[in-house]
Amino acid sequence: MRYRFLETVRQFALEKLSESGEADAVRTRHRDHYATIAVGLAAADSPGREQLIAWAENEIDNLRAAYSWSRETNDFENGLLLATSLQDVWFRRGRQQEGMVALDLLLEDSRCRSAVPAELWVRGVADQAILAAAVAVPVNPERAQEALACARHIDDPVLLAQTLMSCGMLAFYDLAVAHEYFSEAVAVADTSGNRWLICQIRTMEAIAKIFAGDPAAAAHAAQAGLAVSEEVGDRYFALHCRIWLGVATWHLGWLKEAEGMFRALADEAAETDVEPITTLFRLVGHAGVAIHQGDIDSATGIVEKAVAVAQDAGGFFGDTVFAVSAQAELVNGDGEAARRACETAWRHTSPLREVYGRCANPMPVAALASGDTATARAWADAAVASVPGYFQVAALLSRALIDVSDDRPDHAVDDLCAALAVASSYNAYLRLPDVLECLARLVADTGEAAVATRLLGAAAQMRDQMHQGRIGLVDAEYRAGVDTTRKALSEQDFDALWAEGAALSVDESIAYALRGRGRRRRPSSGWASLTPTEIDVVRLVVEGLGNKDIAARLFISHRTVQTHLTHVYTKLGCASRVQLAREAAQRLSDPHSGSVNEASG
Structure with a gap:
């Protein structure tokens, strides 16, 4: 039983207390x-x-x-x-x-x-860093480093492990650094015997690995964290580990297993949804799985709940929520709606989360679907230049689709082969059927119908095993490509080659697709050595834009622009920006020298 004052009575009591001199x-x-x-x-x-x-x-x-x-x-x-x-x-x-x-x-x-006391100050800094990182708000990094240095001189391994974990969380988007902090934090906590702290560190490590584009490592960390959380009876971190294990399983491509995990979490939602951010992570993961399974009705309902929860949580992680909504619109075949959702997602992205925003935001495909190839290419180039790990697969696939639209098949094949190599190195196969189907379409156009059919068979088998749907915007082109390939062969040969492809394992499928299709070599110097992004930077230099404006136009950081310019100066032997602009302008205007694009291709 609790008794409360009316506000007027409370104010009167405070006045009397103040008058008493005892306040x-x-x-x-x-x-x-x-x-x-x-x-x-x-x-x-x-x-x-x-x-x-x-x-x-x-x-x-x-x-x-x-x-x-x-x-x-x-x-x-x-x-x-x-x-x-x-x-x-x-x-x-x-x-x-x-x-x-x-x-x-x-x-x-x-x-x-x-x-x-020093111990209390260190704890305060660490706690604030943990809270800030949880909602992607920047804090004073120098103070965090000062606290860590101080913690190393205090004989308290638990405090040191907590401070290391806080530094790892602040480095969520600086992936190599985060890994070092979390690894040391686990070792220190393990030595101290603090199992309860280990489950927290492992949970944060799983999140960092997702951001790093390493879903297999994320799954390992989440499983380790789940085991310890259940051992010590921490239901909160056990729930988070289950959510991030589901997210990792989704990105690995095992959609049926991931759907089962999120379905179980949804059934327990009345008991487990204790705060909005945890609920938001659960809903986004579940929606992502449903989207890639092609279950748009379920995905739409889950996304609507996620949008409402994000608003209740103060707008945090709206970039992720609306990016998932955009993915649903793409699968549903509505490019304009997808682009609007992508734009909304980007408006919700904070500077701290821009790299992850590019991982999740399907703007290149949405812009392509709405007919804006320039925006699509700028976004795709920026994503390829910045996103980490397995997220490169989606970025490279997006750029390949743009190259197909621009009738640049050689460039598309380059990116598709690079995407296959990345998927193989991370054992993450969510987008692998899409990559193989796009490559099959290009291979068929060169007259290699047998190879294309095997690739299509391999992709179809993967979709079946992963319980994966297909983006509505490419479904018509896929079916047209299958019909074209089928017509180039006898019915018997087509069926036999398709079956051969379906019999290949994932690794065998990747090896077969890459056979004889390595990335073309660019020369190390001269105009032909420039990458597409470097060419875009040069063109904007010619227009007179400064680095800040170039960064804004290409959706990349100021530092990335400077890096591209440094490479360009080296490749072209230019000593200054003025010299670069003069030579590039001459090349663009001289019909006998070839355009910058022709030189690079």
Whole structure:
């Protein structure tokens, strides 16, 4: 039973308390009372943390008042102690923003660092970094590194492991760095025997591996985290590990298994959906699986729920939600709707998530479907230049489809072969049937009907095994390509060759597709050595654009533009931007020298 004042009575009571001269003492006792309980519950084991969360949700107004009093009196130590004790409340109940701001108000004050014990300051920095990374909000990286250096000198392996994990989460999109932090964090936590902390680290490692485009490694981390989470009884991180294992399984291409995982999670949703961000991850994963299975009705319903949850969560991860919506529209064959969803997704992408935004956003295909080849190519080139790991498969496939549309089959074959190599190196086969079917169409156009038929048979068998559908926008071209190939052969030969392709394993299919089709070599110097993206940069230099404007036009970073220019200067032997612009302008205007595009192709 809880009793509450009417607001007018509460205000009257506060006035009388102030008149009594005891207000400061009473507010301090109030703060100390709630801080003591919070610290005690936070120090307990995992079930105790569940008790902390239930208690804190009920007492949240009192806890806010206690924190505010610490802020008003510049009591950094008690304020930081209270805010860090509530870390599980902030993280596990969708209150990341509130916790992040509470910690930031203390840590940003220059007096805080020297006013609190080093251990408490390090914990505050680590906790804030974890909350910020969870919602993709940038924080002070120098402060995080200072905290890590400090933690290494404190004899507390649990604090060191937490700080390493926080640095790994801040490096979610700097993948090699994140891996180093998580690996060390697991080793430190394992040495200390803190199993509960290991399940958290493994969960974050699984997320980082997804962002790295390494779904097999993500699945391994998620499975390890799930085992430990179930061992220690942490239902929250067990749920997250199940979600990210489902996402990894989806990206690996095993859609039936992934659908089963998300279906089980959906059946448990009433019990497990305790905060919006976790719910959002579950819905996006489930929608992605349904889309690639071709179950558009189910996918549409799930996406609608995800959009509503994203709005309730403050708009976080709208880039992912609307990118999945765009994928659904593509499968449904509506290019204009897909493009609108892609544009909405990009508006929701923060600078911190731009690379991952390009991994998830199907703008190249959506723009191509709506007839805007220039935008499609700019997006595809930017994606190929920036996205990591297995995400290269989709980026290369998109650019190949654009090359097919632009009647550049040799370039398309190059990208398709590169996509096959990437898929093979990561054992991630979600887009492999699409790649093989596109390659078969191009091979058939060169008169190699037998090879094309085997590739089509291999792709069809993979789709059947993976329970995978096909993008509606390419389905008509696929069927036309099959008919063309069938007409080039006798019915008996066609069926036999198709069966031969269907009998190939995944690895055999990739090896067969790559046989004799390696990437064409470009010369190391001269105009013919320039890549398509480098050519685009040169053309915009000729137009007089600066690096910042070029970056905006090509949807790439300022640093990437400078890197491309450095390569161009080396290949062409140019000493300055002025010289490059002059020589490129002459080449573009001289009908006997060939255009820049011709020189590169």
